[in-house]
Amino acid sequence: MSKSNLEILAYEDSPLGPLCLRRRELLSQPGTIVTEVTLNHEFLMSSLYTDSERALARIAIEMHLGDDLRVLVGGLGLGYTARAALRSGRVAKVDVVDLLPQVIAWLEQGMVPLSSELNSESRLAIHQGDIYGRLAGPAAAQFDIILIDVDHSPDDRLGDQNASFYSAGGLQAAKTHLAPNGVLAIWSYAESSPFAKALRTVFENVRVEPVTHDNQMINEQQTDWLFFAQN
Numbered sequence: 769m770s771k772s773n774l775e776i777l778a779y780e781d782s783p784l785g786p787l788c789l790r791r792r793e794l795l796s797q798p799g800t801i802v803t804e805v806t807l808n809h810e811f812l813m814s815s816l817y818t819d820s821e822r823a824l825a826r827i828a829i830e831m832h833l834g835d836d837l838r839v840l841v842g843g844l845g846l847g848y849t850a851r852a853a854l855r856s857g858r859v860a861k862v863d864v865v866d867l868l869p870q871v872i873a874w875l876e877q878g879m880v881p882l883s884s885e886l887n888s889e890s891r892l893a894i895h896q897g898d899i900y901g902r903l904a905g906p907a908a909a910q911f912d913i914i915l916i917d918v919d920h921s922p923d924d925r926l927g928d929q930n931a932s933f934y935s936a937g938g939l940q941a942a943k944t945h946l947a948p949n950g951v952l953a954i955w956s957y958a959e960s961s962p963f964a965k966a967l968r969t970v971f972e973n974v975r976v977e978p979v980t981h982d983n984q985m986i987n988e989q990q991t992d993w994l995f996f997a998q999n
Contacts, residue, residue: 820992842899971997
């Protein structure tokens with residue numbers, strides 16, 4: 769791929785707007801190929817910086833002292849959160865729920881960097897569906913860890929229908945899907961004191977962890993925020 773190339777791998781309509789999967793070589797780092805997703809022509813995610821997505825799974829697993837853990841991931845994305853969970857030998861099963869069938873198909877069809885690794889993982893199951901709707905309803909099964917990486921932040925959501933999840937009532941409903949000592953973890957690009965307060969009304973143990981990285985593409989530091997809550 770030449771440095772000037774931008775390869776569009778997929779461009780499809782979705783319920784949330786035009787969805788694009790693209791691959792390009794960084795002009796600032798020749799030889800570095802990144803895969804990116806845009807939604808409604810706005811940047812959504814990249815394979816270049818995945819520290820906070822991986823930390824979401826790693827810290828949640830560290831907080832849980834059990835073995836044979838069953839993990840539920842809301843939001844497949846490019847698969848880095850799911851892979852981080854699967855890299856723990858204490859994890860027995862990872863179920864991923866994603867709203868967009870296109871995102872699931874990209875992985876299954878080998879179009880994203882982690883396709884080969886994740887498609888061969890026997891502990892992984894991927895389902896199309898609404899993670900927020902699932903957590904608002906009755907718990908057909910309980911999980912030791914629930915990881916949510918869907919919205920930009922509690923206050924910057926991909927859909928208005930997601931708002932109730934971030935309230936005390938929504939978190940109380942989500943809590944019923946956790947097994948004893950279970951951990952709920954949520955990714956955000958911004959800190960949210962109201963959401964942290966809502967978590968503390970429902971859970972005894974709440975942690976808010978910033979994860980900072982140097983974004984060389986814009987020559988500045990960026991901080992994502994991870995929210996953890998435990999029964």
